[in-house]
Amino acid sequence: MKFGGSGGVILADVDAVSQPQHFDTPRLSAAGRDELARRWALTYAASTMHFVRWKTVQFERFEGSGEWRQKQFVTYHGHPGKPPLNIDAAAQERFVELVARQPPPDDADNGLGELLILGEEATVTGWDPDRPGRTTILRADPIDGTSSLAHCGDGFATVVTVESRRQPGADWKHLGGAIVRSDGLTVSWSRTQVQAHHVVLDLSRLDADKRPNIIDLGPIPPFAAVELDEDVRQAVATSGASVAAHSSKRREALRAKFPDLQVLSNHLDYRAGTTAAWQLCNGMLGFIVELNATTIHDSAHLLPYTLLGGNIVTHEYEPVRIIELIQDHADPTNLEKVVPPYIAFTDRESLEIVKAAARADGRSR
Structure with a gap:
């Protein structure tokens, strides 16, 4: 990152850490796989956060909060910490429903292929790693920061990243993702650009086949x-x-x-x-x-x-x-x-x- 004034170049006594950047002109079309991954990660993350905000506002009173504060006493792969709460399980179920009700376009050239949902409250079952064709992971944490939600009603995020491989045995590639904060401030990205948004969280009920209002604020420039x-x-x-x-x-x-x-x-x-x-x-x-x-x-x-x-x-x-x-x-x-x-x-x-x-x-x- 280069600053004005007397500021210096970022990397001091460490080697270059970032991969080469290409921000001049995004070469992927709106139908390109990376852009597709970014847009659908944003859709799923925004819709999940909208659901969580709507769901939790129903339990903000003392007499109701105990229902969603109850812990799910289960053990799940990859998360040896605190067990999930009821609201975690509800948000994960909502995410799965969103993917089922709003699947990304199935394009043989630029599509995402078979979709696998992965996360703290979801492990893959019935997946054949040798099945021919493209496979894409939707890696989701519908509520990252449940403790903050439980105690403050704020300060958490919905996270979705997308990794894909073109066939069995091929390398996995990160395509994009989105992070929606509980106040609606949002970033989404592909491998060519990072964008800013604001998700309107109006605390209204929204069906799983609908999308919340997302205000696009444009690309975020590279630090340099x-x-x-x-x-x-x-x-x-x-x-x-x-x-x-x-x-x-x-x-x-x-x-x-x-x-x-x-x-x-x-x-x-x-x-x-x-x-x-x-x-x-x-x-x-x-x-x-x-x-x-x-x-x-x-x-x-x-x-x-x-x-x-x-x-x-x-x-x-x-x-x-x-x-x-x-x-x-x-x-x-x-x-x-x-x-x-x-x-x-x-x-x-x-x-x-x-x-x-x-x-x-x-x-x-």
Whole structure:
């Protein structure tokens, strides 16, 4: 990312992390597979979030909230943490219904082929990995941030990513995705561009064959194309977030590993992850720190961020090639936490702040 004023080029003492970017002229037509994946990821994510907002508003009173706060005492692959709540299960059922009622166009040349739905509350059954033809994964987390929803009624997101392979044995390719926040602020992306939207969440009932109103706000420019005044650049570079939102244990772990991060930052938010996609892609945050290994859908915000020119490194400051990593582990049998603990940053100064915060604990290199 290049800034105006005295700002420098992003990558300081780490190798180039982002894959080559091609933002000049998107070559895919509206019927192209990547664009198809982006548009339908946006449709499914927006419609699911609309359903969740409508559903939860019915239970905002004390006497009703207990119904959807009930835990589903089940064990499901890829998520050894807290069990899902009733609202998680309802949102997942809605997502499956949306795909069934609003399937993407079946185009032999640019279509998505056989669709597999995958996520925390959904595992693939009855899939034949040797079946000829294209297979596409709709990787969904209908409610990423259930704890925030349960306690605050806000601060969560619906996440959908799309990975596809042309035939058995071929490599999986990431095509696109969408992240819709609980306030309607939304980003969607293909491999050629990242777009901004606002989903109108009017708290009304919406049938599964209908779509909510989505206001398109246009493409988000790559970071290298944006020049900022020095005072703005400084404010952004020194602002960040940590994925430690609702766990006292994780907040204490952050303080132990980066004891001075709160002091050195101009602003430090504890509610990051996918809910930070909007501000991260729109240049409002300079860095994000994640202390733990994460799943693909929990790291989905890094995909559009990387496409825009953002950088991701491990805590040892080694490059994380997020798109390659996700493609390598996209197979439906892989739901493990494959993304290592990371630092995402847009400006050299942002990385230096994180390094300095760790230096007091003897961890900087």
